[in-house]
Amino acid sequence: MNNNAILTYETVSLDENERSLLILDQTKLPASINILHLNDIHDIWNAIYTLQVRGAPAIGIAAAFGLYLEALKIDTDDYPSFLEKFKKAKDYLNSARPTAVNLSWALKRLEKIAALNNDKTVPEIKELLRLEAVAIKSEDTETCRLIGEHGLTLIHNGDGILTHCNAGQLATSKYGTALAPIHLGRERGINFRVYCDETRPLLQGARLSAFELLADGVDTTLICDNMASQVMKNGWVNAVFVGCDRASANGDCCNKIGTSGLAILARHYGIPFYVFCPASTIDMNIKTGAEIVIEQRQPEEVTEIWYSKRMAPDGVNVYNPAFDVTEHELITGIVTEFGIARPPYTESLRKIMLP
Ligand code: MRU
Numbered sequence: 001m002n003n004n005a006i007l008t009y010e011t012v013s014l015d016e017n018e019r020s021l022l023i024l025d026q027t028k029l030p031a032s033i034n035i036l037h038l039n040d041i042h043d044i045w046n047a048i049y050t051l052q053v054r055g056a057p058a059i060g061i062a063a064a065f066g067l068y069l070e071a072l073k074i075d076t077d078d079y080p081s082f083l084e085k086f087k088k089a090k091d092y093l094n095s096a097r098p099t100a101v102n103l104s105w106a107l108k109r110l111e112k113i114a115a116l117n118n119d120k121t122v123p124e125i126k127e128l129l130r131l132e133a134v135a136i137k138s139e140d141t142e143t144c145r146l147i148g149e150h151g152l153t154l155i156h157n158g159d160g161i162l163t164h165c166n167a168g169q170l171a172t173s174k175y176g177t178a179l180a181p182i183h184l185g186r187e188r189g190i191n192f193r194v195y196c197d198e199t200r201p202l203l204q205g206a207r208l209s210a211f212e213l214l215a216d217g218v219d220t221t222l223i224c225d226n227m228a229s230q231v232m233k234n235g236w237v238n239a240v241f242v243g244c245d246r247a248s249a250n251g252d253c254c255n256k257i258g259t260s261g262l263a264i265l266a267r268h269y270g271i272p273f274y275v276f277c278p279a280s281t282i283d284m285n286i287k288t289g290a291e292i293v294i295e296q297r298q299p300e301e302v303t304e305i306w307y308s309k310r311m312a313p314d315g316v317n318v319y320n321p322a323f324d325v326t327e328h329e330l331i332t333g334i335v336t337e338f339g340i341a342r343p344p345y346t347e348s349l350r351k352i353m354l355p
Pocket of ligand 1 (some may be wrong): 051054055056057100164165166167168171172176177178204242243244245255256257322
């Protein structure tokens with residue numbers, strides 16, 4: 001298999017004949033391209049929890065298809081018992097990861113369909129659920145393309161961009177969010193130099209961003225997370241582009257652990273720091289980032305996962321938060337499909353969320 005063709009694979013899709021969710025297993029990249037065929041709700045929960053599918057928009061799409069597939073299995077034509085079982089499945093999938101709002105956002109979209117169509121038969125509701133899940137995915141492609149268009153207005157041919165984690169095509173249905181301007185630029189013959197933080201502990205930058213950017217022919221340099229300051233000091237970075245898992249109404253943005261440190265460095269060196277996300281990632285129900293639940297993950301991700309032998313002493317305490325919150329004061333702009341929100345975010349995000 002030619003790994004350079006990674007961008008021709010779908011991150012998440014629905015096989016309607018087989019009634020399965022197809023996931024490009026991101027835990028195996030870049031060594032091998034492996035497509036998982038899942039139809040059991042526990043396997044789908046596990047795929048989200050173990051990051052076989054990851055990145056806020058991709059998790060939402062996977063959960064929507066997963067909930068639809070589970071709805072198909074609910075063997076009753078009685079609406080109240082259908083709805084009860086459906087909601088139980090929704091709550092279960094929603095518990096797979098707490099931080100990225102797109103998971104609950106996508107599941108709520110399906111729940112709304114099930115709840116509002118109580119005048120329809122259960123088979124008709126199941127068909128509406130399929131249509132909604134398919135729409136969530138196709139809307140994501142258009143959303144990411146628009147985010148990329150807005151992002152392209154911020155940079156010029158030859159610029160150096162520093163990015164963290166993977167907010168690329170592998171985290172969405174196409175293009176990505178923070179990496180969308182880079183991929184769109186390639187389509188138009190505009191070239192950027194991209195510095196990928198390796199992104200400890202799960203190495204989404206090294207394994208995924210570097211992989212998909214190289215596959216697209218982008219001038220890509222991998223750095224360890226603790227090298228970002230030096231790369232900025234060298235004058236190689238014109239802008240920092242990162243994704244987002246949940247933004248609050250005041251513009252605080254939660255993203256992969258390490259993002260807030262980059263924002264502090266960028267401020268020190270006078271480099272613009274942009275967060276990229278679909279409007280669905282903006283959670284107007286929370287006032288500040290302090291309200292965001294930060295996922296804590298297994299200590300083995302830090303002590304063992306990438307080492308042939310465990311490298312840390314047994315019994316050591318490990319602190320392994322998956323995300324951190326960048327305060328809005330450090331963010332130059334939040335790039336959405338509806339345009340670029342600028343400070344004060346309480347006003348600009350409210351305007352963006354109005355439609
Ligand atoms: O733990 P992950 O790999 O799911 O974390 C992903 C990120 O932090 C991304 O930057 C974010 O979800 C945006 S993806 C477009």
